[in-house]
Amino acid sequence: MLDDTVFWVLSALAVGSGIMVFRFDSMARATYALLLSLLCVGGLLILLGLDYLGVVIVLMMTIEMAIMGVFMVMYMMNPAGLVPMSMLHNKKGAAALCTGVFLLMALGIVLAPWPPRAGTAEEDPTRALGESLMGPQMLTMMTLGFALFSTIVATVLLATHRGRYDRLGDDLRARRADDPVPGGVGR
Amino acid sequence: MNLELFLLVAAALFGVGLFGALTQQSVVMLMMGLELMLGGVILAAAAVWHHLAPASADGQVLVVVAITVMAVEMAIGFAVVTALFRAREVDMTDQAGDLSA
Numbered sequence: 001m002l003d004d005t006v007f008w009v010l011s012a013l014a015v016g017s018g019i020m021v022f023r024f025d026s027m028a029r030a031t032y033a034l035l036l037s038l039l040c041v042g043g044l045l046i047l048l049g050l051d052y053l054g055v056v057i058v059l060m061m062t063i064e065m066a067i068m069g070v071f072m073v074m075y076m077m078n079p080a081g082l083v084p085m086s087m088l089h090n091k092k093g094a095a096a097l098c099t100g101v102f103l104l105m106a107l108g109i110v111l112a113p114w115p116p117r118a119g120t121a122e123e124d125p126t127r128a129l130g131e132s133l134m135g136p137q138m139l140t141m142m143t144l145g146f147a148l149f150s151t152i153v154a155t156v157l158l159a160t161h162r163g164r165y166d167r168l169g170d171d172l173r174a175r176r177a178d179d180p181v182p183g184g185v186g187r
Numbered sequence: 188m189n190l191e192l193f194l195l196v197a198a199a200l201f202g203v204g205l206f207g208a209l210t211q212q213s214v215v216m217l218m219m220g221l222e223l224m225l226g227g228v229i230l231a232a233a234a235v236w237h238h239l240a241p242a243s244a245d246g247q248v249l250v251v252v253a254i255t256v257m258a259v260e261m262a263i264g265f266a267v268v269t270a271l272f273r274a275r276e277v278d279m280t281d282q283a284g285d286l287s288a
Binding site for chain 1: 188202206212215254262
């Protein structure tokens, strides 16, 4: 009974605040609406018995949305929503497409002959996950590690304003660094 | 509270996120749509693990993969916005359509 109530409240909040993300004028409010939606997803995961992954999502999303708020203020033309404006394109087409996609998925969900539950969960799903990642799923874990590492390299590369190749030439052999403002040791 | 209900909620999150990703002009808002879609994927994976195959941890591994994709998407997205903004002071998708046919 309690689980049912929690499920309905979290689901309604997740979908409702998900919709509000794209209805708020203020970008800050949109960020917090997205945070609420993803926190509810984390809560639903905890409800499903995945305590560890649920808490990971809650912690990760909180930090992520805080960072996103900073980027919003940096880049958006109307971060506080003081000037009401529409920032949408092709609203009708997208709404029709998304409704279609949802209905198609709902149809599949309702009509699919889901198999019965196979086996029972281990006493400690977190331990099972850890042993799986360090055992049979080691390749997945290593792939994720490489993906994250290449993300670090790629983000630094993309976000760097002027790297050493801009300053010292493609072969890094320029006698003087090509800086817009001269200064520093030996320049 | 069965599998279908969880999957329907996940599908709704996915649909709302898709709407945002398709309509938003700001790149940052577009990324918020992608995050919502991935939230739906995470919820669906967790529900399938719990209701169909709780004995093996593979469903949980799928959730871990989706969370990683979320983090990577966020980091690369912000890096691309930063590079785009540096190059031409633009944060709108309509002004970054160089690759559209």
